[in-house]
Amino acid sequence: MPTTTVVAVQVNDGSAQRSEVRSITTTFSDPVMFNGGTANAAAAFHVRRVADGTSVAVSAAVATDGLGRTVVTLTFSAGTGTDPTSALNGGVPSLADGRYSLTIIAGDVLNHAFQPLDGDADGVPGGNYVSPDDPIDGGSGELHLYRLFGDATGDGIVDQTDLGQFRSTFNAGAGNPLYISYLDVNNDNVVDQTDLGQFRVRFNVNVWALGAPPSFFVTAGARRRPGRRGTSSFPPLPTARSWAARG
Ligand SMILES: [Ca+2]
Ligand SMILES: [Ca+2]
């Protein structure tokens, strides 16, 4: 009998952006049961920030797909490891900036033969699932399990390409086809100066260079500069040189 494995792990809805990361969905190869029952499913899943090992509290929604396989969608509880700004105005909390790992405890996930999950996919029951490393140079099978507000392209850096998308949605509100919700950092249904402020502090930042928070861009509040609200012009962004000069 084949072992039960993890067949897919998806970030958000599977789209590329990593500006906001609000869910991780795991699909198993078979129907599975969880140690302590479905209500305790979250205990089998551990999401940690790579930089400092911080655990993120998760909730787990357990479902069955059209093939009868168990599918678990994790969402993140506001608090350690999430970005408080992402939860403003009723937003679903996003992971904070940084790289993350997902571990699924094999012994907490049993198939109908009561065999533990073959998380390491070596054909033998047992062995935790551990998400791949997401090296900076990419690679097949990587999950891009990281978050950096402004990273519309999902490559782990906020750069000119992302800026192009930010510009395209600047001053757009919900209902406008140009509105991009994952660039609306505070979920107030418009991409404006507040969101620009959060984008700006991450410009030319990449997730592999991020240490453990608190970092200046993680703790930076959504500040508005007096008199700038409602302007339609797009202020120039600082160059990499000027950011470096800030130290
Ligand atoms: Ca195994
Ligand atoms: Ca990017």
Ligand SMILES: [Ca+2]
């Ligand atoms: Ca906004």
